Amino acid sequence: MTSSDTAAAGPHGNVHHRGGISRRGFLGVAGAGALAAGAGLGLSACASGSTPAAASAAAAEAFAFHGPNQAGITTPAQDRLHFAAFDLTTTSRAELVDLLKQWTAAAARMTAGDGAGEYGPVGGLYDAPPDDTGEALGLPPSGLTITFGFGPSLFGSASGTDRFGLAARRPARLVDLPHFPGDALEPARSNGDICVQACANDPQVAVHAVRNLARIAFGVATVRWSQLGFGRTSSTSTAQDTPRNLMGFKDGTANLKAEDTAAIDEHVWVAAGDDPAAEWMTGGSYLVARRINMHIETWDRSSLREQEAIIGRDKGEGAPLSGGTEFTELDLDAEGSRGPLIPVDAHVRLAHPSENGGAAMLRRGYNFADGSTDLGRLDAGLFFLAYVRDPRTQYVPLQNKLARDDALSEYLRHTGSAIFAVPPGVTDASGFVGETLFA
Amino acid sequence: MTSSDTAAAGPHGNVHHRGGISRRGFLGVAGAGALAAGAGLGLSACASGSTPAAASAAAAEAFAFHGPNQAGITTPAQDRLHFAAFDLTTTSRAELVDLLKQWTAAAARMTAGDGAGEYGPVGGLYDAPPDDTGEALGLPPSGLTITFGFGPSLFGSASGTDRFGLAARRPARLVDLPHFPGDALEPARSNGDICVQACANDPQVAVHAVRNLARIAFGVATVRWSQLGFGRTSSTSTAQDTPRNLMGFKDGTANLKAEDTAAIDEHVWVAAGDDPAAEWMTGGSYLVARRINMHIETWDRSSLREQEAIIGRDKGEGAPLSGGTEFTELDLDAEGSRGPLIPVDAHVRLAHPSENGGAAMLRRGYNFADGSTDLGRLDAGLFFLAYVRDPRTQYVPLQNKLARDDALSEYLRHTGSAIFAVPPGVTDASGFVGETLFA
Numbered sequence: 001m002t003s004s005d006t007a008a009a010g011p012h013g014n015v016h017h018r019g020g021i022s023r024r025g026f027l028g029v030a031g032a033g034a035l036a037a038g039a040g041l042g043l044s045a046c047a048s049g050s051t052p053a054a055a056s057a058a059a060a061e062a063f064a065f066h067g068p069n070q071a072g073i074t075t076p077a078q079d080r081l082h083f084a085a086f087d088l089t090t091t092s093r094a095e096l097v098d099l100l101k102q103w104t105a106a107a108a109r110m111t112a113g114d115g116a117g118e119y120g121p122v123g124g125l126y127d128a129p130p131d132d133t134g135e136a137l138g139l140p141p142s143g144l145t146i147t148f149g150f151g152p153s154l155f156g157s158a159s160g161t162d163r164f165g166l167a168a169r170r171p172a173r174l175v176d177l178p179h180f181p182g183d184a185l186e187p188a189r190s191n192g193d194i195c196v197q198a199c200a201n202d203p204q205v206a207v208h209a210v211r212n213l214a215r216i217a218f219g220v221a222t223v224r225w226s227q228l229g230f231g232r233t234s235s236t237s238t239a240q241d242t243p244r245n246l247m248g249f250k251d252g253t254a255n256l257k258a259e260d261t262a263a264i265d266e267h268v269w270v271a272a273g274d275d276p277a278a279e280w281m282t283g284g285s286y287l288v289a290r291r292i293n294m295h296i297e298t299w300d301r302s303s304l305r306e307q308e309a310i311i312g313r314d315k316g317e318g319a320p321l322s323g324g325t326e327f328t329e330l331d332l333d334a335e336g337s338r339g340p341l342i343p344v345d346a347h348v349r350l351a352h353p354s355e356n357g358g359a360a361m362l363r364r365g366y367n368f369a370d371g372s373t374d375l376g377r378l379d380a381g382l383f384f385l386a387y388v389r390d391p392r393t394q395y396v397p398l399q400n401k402l403a404r405d406d407a408l409s410e411y412l413r414h415t416g417s418a419i420f421a422v423p424p425g426v427t428d429a430s431g432f433v434g435e436t437l438f439a
Numbered sequence: 440m441t442s443s444d445t446a447a448a449g450p451h452g453n454v455h456h457r458g459g460i461s462r463r464g465f466l467g468v469a470g471a472g473a474l475a476a477g478a479g480l481g482l483s484a485c486a487s488g489s490t491p492a493a494a495s496a497a498a499a500e501a502f503a504f505h506g507p508n509q510a511g512i513t514t515p516a517q518d519r520l521h522f523a524a525f526d527l528t529t530t531s532r533a534e535l536v537d538l539l540k541q542w543t544a545a546a547a548r549m550t551a552g553d554g555a556g557e558y559g560p561v562g563g564l565y566d567a568p569p570d571d572t573g574e575a576l577g578l579p580p581s582g583l584t585i586t587f588g589f590g591p592s593l594f595g596s597a598s599g600t601d602r603f604g605l606a607a608r609r610p611a612r613l614v615d616l617p618h619f620p621g622d623a624l625e626p627a628r629s630n631g632d633i634c635v636q637a638c639a640n641d642p643q644v645a646v647h648a649v650r651n652l653a654r655i656a657f658g659v660a661t662v663r664w665s666q667l668g669f670g671r672t673s674s675t676s677t678a679q680d681t682p683r684n685l686m687g688f689k690d691g692t693a694n695l696k697a698e699d700t701a702a703i704d705e706h707v708w709v710a711a712g713d714d715p716a717a718e719w720m721t722g723g724s725y726l727v728a729r730r731i732n733m734h735i736e737t738w739d740r741s742s743l744r745e746q747e748a749i750i751g752r753d754k755g756e757g758a759p760l761s762g763g764t765e766f767t768e769l770d771l772d773a774e775g776s777r778g779p780l781i782p783v784d785a786h787v788r789l790a791h792p793s794e795n796g797g798a799a800m801l802r803r804g805y806n807f808a809d810g811s812t813d814l815g816r817l818d819a820g821l822f823f824l825a826y827v828r829d830p831r832t833q834y835v836p837l838q839n840k841l842a843r844d845d846a847l848s849e850y851l852r853h854t855g856s857a858i859f860a861v862p863p864g865v866t867d868a869s870g871f872v873g874e875t876l877f878a
Contacts, residue, residue, distance in 0.1 A: 080642075082808070087815075126744040133739055134687020134754050135670075135806075138680070188813065203519075203642075204670035207685075207808045211817060215739045222815035228667075228808055231574075231643035241577070246646075248573020300572055300654045305565040315573055367574075369521070369646045369667060370809060374627065376526075376661035378650060 058201035062141035065111040067425045068283050069269060070433075072145030073362065073387050074258035076237040078199040081229035081366040082206040083289065083383065084214070085151070085192025085418060086221040091163045097438055099220050103148070103196075103213055104432040110205075113141035116212035133215065136208035144200040146209055148433045149287050149420025152176055154193045169437060171278035173270075173286055173390050174421045181403040182414065189291055189416030192224045197287070197385070203228065225416070227291060229366025229383045236364060242318060242326065245382055246294055246367050247411075249311050250318035253326055254352070256362040267360045267394065268387050280436035283424030285387045288361075288395045291368070291416030294381040299411050310407040312346030320348065345407040351398065359394045361386040381412070391419060497640035501580035504550040506864045507722050508708060509872075511584030512801065512826050513697040515676040517638040520668035520805040521645040522728065522822065523653070524590070524631025524857060525660040530602045536877055538659050542587070542635075542652055543871040549644075552580035555651035572654065575647035583639040585648055587872045588726050588859025591615055593632045608876060610717035612709075612725055612829050613860045620842040621853065628730050628855030631663045636726070636824070642667065664855070666730060668805025668822045675803055681757060681765065684821055685733055685806050686850075688750050689757035692765055693791070695801040706799045706833065707826050719875035722863030724826045727800075727834045730807070730855030733820035738850050749846040751785030759787065784846040790837065798833045800825040820851070830858060 058079070063071045088096060106116040117131025155170035156162045198209040207228070214223050233245045234252030238259050245251040256263050265271070270281045299307070308314055312321055312330070322331035322341045332349055334341040342349050353360045364387065369380040388394035403409055423434045497518070502510045527535060545555040556570025594609035595601045637648040646667070653662050672684045673691030677698050684690040695702050704710070709720045738746070747753055751760055751769070761770035761780045771788055773780045781788050792799045803826065808819040827833035842848055862873045 084811070127742045129740050130687075130743045130746075130754070132687075133685075135683045135685050137683060137687070137755065202670075203808075204683075204806065207669075207806075207819070211685075211735065211739075211819075214817070215736070218736070218740070223811045223817070224815060226808075226811045226817075228810065230646075231641075244574045244576060244643075246572075246574050246650075248569075248571075248576070296650065297654070297657070300650075301568050301657070303566045304569045307569075315569070316576065367643065367646075369642075369665075371667065372523070372662045372665045376663060378653070378662070378665075380646070380650075 059140045059142050061143035061201065062113060063111065063143060063145050065108040065146070065426070066428060068427060070147045070284075070422060070425045071111070072147035072197055072199055073268065073285055073364070073422070074236060074264060075143075075145050075199070076240055076258065077232040077234060077364055078143045078145070078201050079230065079232055080200055080203040080206050081232075081383065082198045082203070082210045082226065083229070083385075084196045084198075084210045084226035085224045086194045086196065086214075086217060087224045088154070088163070088193045088221045090220045093164045093438075095220050096164055097432075099217055100148075100434050101432040102216050104426055106212060106216055107146040107148075107209070107433070108426075108429070110136075110209050110212065111141065111144050111146060113139075113144075116209075116216065133208065133212055135211075136205050139202060139205055139208075142200045142202040142205040144198065144205050144209060146213075147197040147199075147287075147422060149195040149197070149422040150174075150434065150437070151192050151194065151418060151420050153191060166437065169278060169280065171275050171281050171286075171421055173275060173278075173281075173392060174419065175392055175396070177288070177391075177417055177419055178396065178400075180399050180414065182409060182412075183403075183417070184413050184415055185417050186415050189225050189227075191418050192420075194221065195287070195289070195418065195420045203230070227368060227383050227416070228370075229368045231367040233365045233367055233382055234363040236362065246296065246369070246380055247299055247307070247311070249307075249313060249315055250326065251365075251382075252363055253313075253318055254348075256360055263360065264362065267389055268362045270389055274389070278421075280439065281421060281423060282436075285362075285389065285422045286391045287420045287422050288384070288386045288388065288391055289416070289418045289420070290384040290414055292382045292384050293379065293413045293415050295411045295413070296378045296380055309343050310345075310347060310411075312342045312348035321346070343407070345405055347402075347406050347408040350402055350406050356398050356401070357393075359398060361388050361394055361398075387422070498579045498581050500582035500640065501552060502550065502582060502584050504547040504585070504865070505867060507866060509586045509723075509861060509864045510550070511586035511636055511638055512707065512724055512803070512861070513675060513703060514582075514584050514638070515679055515697065516671040516673060516803055517582045517584070517640050518669065518671055519639055519642040519645050520671075520822065521637045521642070521649045521665065522668070522824075523635045523637075523649045523665035524663045525633045525635065525653075525656060526663045527593070527602070527632045527660045529659045532603045532877075534659050535603055536871075538656055539587075539873050540871040541655050543865055545651060545655055546585040546587075546648070546872070547865075547868070549575075549648050549651065550580065550583050550585060552578075552583075555648075555655065572647065572651055574650075575644050578641060578644055578647075581639045581641040581644040583637065583644050583648060585652075586636040586638075586726075586861060588634040588636070588861040589613075589873065589876070590631050590633065590857060590859050592630060605876065608717060608719065610714050610720050610725075610860055612714060612717075612720075612831060613858065614831055614835070616727070616830075616856055616858055617835065617839075619838050619853065621848060621851075622842075622856070623852050623854055624856050625854050628664050628666075630857050631859075633660065634726070634728070634857065634859045642669070666807060666822050666855070667809075668807045670806040672804045672806055672821055673802040675801060685735065685808070685819055686738055686746070686750070688746075688752060688754055689765065690804075690821075691802055692752075692757055693787075695799055702799065703801065706828055707801045709828055713828070717860075719878065720860055720862060721875075724801075724828065724861045725830045726859045726861050727823070727825045727827065727830055728855070728857045728859070729823040729853055731821045731823050732818065732852045732854050734850045734852070735817045735819055748782050749784075749786060749850075751781045751787035760785070782846070784844055786841075786845050786847040789841055789845050795837050795840070796832075798837060800827050800833055800837075826861070 115132030156167040198206040200206040234255045242250040318326040320330045322334040365384045554571030595606040637645040639645040681689040757765040759769045761773040804823040
């Protein structure tokens, strides 16, 4: 067979994929049994899968892209992250809106387990670059969510240029984060016009999502920085076990949980009237991202007693040092023969809502390990992500206090920082991410 | 309760973990049902798990550490990698041997799903650093394998110093790799005295393993470089689907498979008599590691036709351009109206054993994505790992040819390189990794 045999065949004589191939279509070949999405999965995928990916319920999980809020916030935290901050290279508002529309369409497709576009020689166009890069072909949705946010620079550059005519619509809550004590921020790991948070249970699916959004943005926006993460460090659902961070402690025991909708409404979602100049943010949230390096080697050489005193919980079970088990409330007043059972500079004490005027955050961070530094130390730590309704009251005062007083700070170095206004969700297929901002 | 209440209680009054806590012990609390190891797992872990990790058969998988060959070579490739190269800071042969003994003990424990050492206040030693860092507490074995290898520098430094009295035992096959056309190697990503390849189905387990080995090595060896990887890019077993690399193509279709023991014996394991000066390597293998960056953005803008011509397979199915389906043998002689169906400079043609005097390798590489470069490009590609019986005939000539002639080379940049002699396995609990070298 040669390329001239039939008009419908591809140039290499492979007729089996004419008309394009979707990730879904591929599952019939490569991942049979793994697509039964969501709660109805049951045991069939477990029983029939021959690979780890196919065997796992987590692989078949799929979350809706459309809804009043963006997915990836109260969604039960997936295990892997690829986070990217983009800078726009265009100054055209029309091109920005067009990018957001293209990104919305691609994100909806990829979230459902399809490619960013039709894969393959659609219409016989073998001589065009593919509309999907291919590395997720055959992989199930894997719980992918894609969440978009807008940085302060989108609303006016540092030089005062309002590139997109958005300055008047900048939310008052989208503050420039202040310099916190001990900050060692690297500009190349900080800020950005637009962020994309891709979470999935398979890193290949998360990386595929960011890579295809970057491909679509060619000529309009470029990646400013990106960060991979693994081992979600907070549970965001009561159905999840509490995971451990790279200090070896359980993290997120006291985190806000999606099931507590009253608390989520109070602390996470922007409500109508919150900010009269930025009603477009109703149903959205604010995201604070901090790349926090840990001095792993120093930590590993400190005693168990010191580690537990610094955190304020026991390392094994995660119970407060005031007693009980993991989910026992802290007793900040409990005294032992040597003073407070939870030391005055313990992390859990200083971070507790009762010590911060009730301020709480929905944390959604990930561990990271980016190889080693020139000194042979692990370049690793916590990529902190937190969603709040108002960063001015829920993040800034707390971080000021922690950076100043928290015993843990000695072992941390904040190397990256960014803040984003995360707009509400896209309610149907005719909408696009951020459309309320441009309305 | 205060710290002085009972002698057996911890200083913080938490009595529930006295006597130390193992990862296994923890499973009763945090991962119930997930430890049934190996093939006998059945459905119970699937059915009972409330988290992705617990739900997955891949999580409960466990491989034996002891055996005639090291695990992690013909073991069905796990999904995640943390690879580290260490440099020794000691010049004491006794300290080197002691390190290998400590590493062996810790590796055997961690492979079985335990901590690197007993976790917790063993003997009440709250004032000592823990013998395990804790972040894998509660996590099942996750298919962890830990594989050790020795670099050329262990047998004598560049300055000619034979630090450990091993120069006479250096295998002839452990060559210094030559400079290949186009090499852009970074010293900080290349070479090393000893390598540790940790593979697992959970990155947190792989990172935990390397981190604890680095902790144990404190004062004797430091990490020179390390690399994380995901989405194994080669299947090493006929039971595995063929995964895709970041070019979007299936990779490893024609790889050696563990089930073909005759081919493995011929191409992977060092046999008695192979190298009279290095009989200690019998049952071992040689590992070539190459960090290969891909020009992702350029690739993504090339046409599907060009991509398929460069690889020599169709992108969707992975079938050779000479026709058939994924596992159809290449027909290198097939001609179409425009010349060979598999172009003369296609990757699959140039790399095929029939074009290389029968040379074959057991590839075991991983995709990597290390964020972005200063230019906003993905710092991503393939971390190539290949096990061979003799790098001089199985890797060096092939890479010389590919670097010179392969159409794919235009899209690749080799940024890291290393070679290691991987000694035979540890046959029982009294042995240690590399003991034949020191006998």
